[in-house]
Amino acid sequence: MSDHRSQAARSPQDIVGGLALILIALLALYLVNHLPASGRVGFASGTAPRLFAYGLVGLGAMVMITGWMKEGPHIERFSFRGIIAILGSVVLFALMIRTFGLAVSGIPMVLLAGTAARDIRWKEALVFAIALTAFCGFLFPIALGQPIPLWPQF
Amino acid sequence: MELLSNLAYGFSVAATIQNILLCLLGALVGTLIGVLPGIGPVATIAMLLPITYKLDPTGALIMLAGIYYGAQYGGSTTAILVNLPGESSSVVTALDGHQMAKKGRAGAALAIAAIGSFIAGTFGTILIAALGKPLTEIAQAFGPADYFSLMVLGLVCAVVLASGSVLKALAMIFLGLLLSTVGTDLETGEQRMTFGLLPLADGIEFVTLAMGVFGFAEILRNLEQEQSRDIVEQKVTNLMPTRADLKEAAPAVVRGTLLGSILGILPGGGAVLAAFGSYTLEKKLSKTPKEFGKGAICGVAGPESANNAAAQTSFIPLLTLGIPPNAVMAIMVGAMTIHGIVPGPQIMQKQPDLFWGMIASMWIGNLMLVIINLPLVGLWVRLLRVPYRMLFPAILIFCAIGVYSINNQPFDVMLTAFFGLCGYVLIKLSFEPAPMLVAFVLGKLMEEKLRQAMLLSRGDPTTFVSFSQHPISTVLIIVSGILLVLAVTPSLRKKRDEVFVE
Secondary structure (H helix, E strand, C coil): HHHHHHHHHHCHHHHHHHHHHHHHHHHHHCCCCCCCCCCCCCCCCHHHHHHHHHHHHHHHHHHHHHHHHCCCCCCCCCCCCHHHHHHHHHHHHHHHHHHHHHHHHHHHHHHHHHHEEEEEEEEHHHHHHHHHEEEEEEEHHCCCCCCCCCCCCC | CHHHHHHHHHHHCCCHHHHHHHHHHHHHHHHHHHHHCCHHHHHHHHHHHHHHHHHHHHHHHHHHHHHHHHHHHHHHHHHHHHCCCCCCCHHHHHHHHHHHHHHHHHHHHHHHHHEEEEHHHHHHHHHHHHHHHHHHHHHHHCHHHHCCCHHHHHHHHHHHHCCCCCCHHHHHHHHHHHHHHCCCCCCCEECCCCCCEEEEEEECCCCHHHHHHHHHHHHHHHHHHCCCCCCCCCCCCCCCCCCCHHHHHHHHHHHHHHHHHHHHHHHCCCCHHHHHHHHHHHHCCCCCCCHHHCCCCCCHHHHHHHCCCCCCHHHHHHHHHHHCCHHHHHHHHHHHHHCCCCCCCHHHHHHHHHHHHHHHHHHHHHHHHHHHHHCCHHHHHCCCCHHHHHHCCCHEEEHHHHHHHHHHHHHHHHHHHHHHHHHHHHCCCCHHHHHHHHHHHHHHHHHHHHHHHHHHHHCCCHHHHCCCHHHHHHHHHHHHHHHHHHHCHHHHHHHHHHHHHH
16 A cells, blocks of 8 residues: 555655645636636736636646656655644734733733743743733833733723 | 945935934844844844834834844854854854864854955945946836836746745745735726635735744744754854964955855845855865865855845845845835835935935944954853743744734734745745745736736737837846746756755
């Protein structure tokens, strides 16, 4: 089975990558379907996106085909712990900031992000989260006067 | 000498107390992020953009420019003392610089890096001043078709200069172009690919894409690699290189400066490629190529001069043609737009204080950086003892606050996280994100010029290659075609790959 696989998909990176590009391009084509493809002088609102999307379909297909023909490296494992901690913390910040303000949203964000590190020490992380949030709260809204909410607004 | 009087005018603008302080601040922040691995100039400038609202445009741009070239200085410190690239453009500096440090010659390595950078920075500054006027005049003769073709050439350069597969780089260009068309159509006001989301009506915010794909994806990747920090413990002494060192390094500095100046102007090039190219060149020209990797001083002097020269000269296409050649310059476009400045040939005429003031400030900044980096090196080393587990959450919250502050939109923060995921996947599939970003930045302008040119030619697409109508455009398209063919030619591809091997 594994032999068969390595023969069939010789450069998994390129095959998956090419396929992903084609899917993105097809999504774009679907989304601009209602826009005119050409106007009086050749160009309309839907022309450029279509041109670029067709180009992407073609190039994606070529990346895929070379992926079948040439040997290439395997896809490295994804670190789901990192994705959840890092990107999750950013999403958490986005969800909380308007209602809870920087003073409250900063702490769980920094804590969640910290879990991405394998050498996390909880006590240190908690103290650091509070200190960092306090520092940001002072620096951005107060010292630099950025219009970011600092306290919860209910 | 018009050049001298212009430069003198520039110094009178740059030498006000406010502008000198802003220049110093930019240089300090640049050195800081240059020293710290995992945060680069793109994310930093993006983060600081909202803060510059309150400054006058000249001061704001002086500060932001300082961050970029300051990072080139700071990056070498980490590379030499810790064997980690503080900045991606100092990857090759670590090869020989760290070996020198291990032999107790850290002082000489740091000094030659700083001196080389300063010479390169000075040359780069003079080059901007000298090329500014003629290039601006050329740019004013450009019609929409010529502009479009120039950007095509720019994108082809970005493909040729990208590392890895040409085909994949080309695909990234088209992805970037496609992403740039998201938002309201400029002529008809129709919504394109916005999913009915209001915050997407103005298009994808550049900072969300850049910070996600470069900043967040980079953090994810750093966390996967166990980093051992091999800090050279002994105190750095002897900051003066010997006469023999200087004599050996001088030609490398000159070559690095020239190579870096050229690569900085080309789109997709910039500081990283300049450093790689210079290292390969020095190794080829050296009488003792075996010394490279074991502490050859030319392996530090060349790349460090090259990356700083490139950092300076990449301002040339932005200031004269309005075309950003790399991601950092793209974000400078954002900074200019905030202050209502349209990058391009008109800057020199409409805002001479900005144009010449910024150039003069670059030289002042380079001078300050030598002082910031050499005597204060102990201070920066101490920063390197901050563990990464504390560094990356700090970078994340700064970035999140920065992105939010651009439009006060939580949606932008979400979008950044999404692009972070996309960037991580791209890295895993060996696609290089840099060409995509350059294409994204040029995309809007390209579509606009394309449509204008088509309107003028009444819908005839051959107008771009019609020598009688648009000679400049025709030549540019032909050059682009030749470059693209050369890039896929096997023998040349081999040479190009060699540059990236080290």
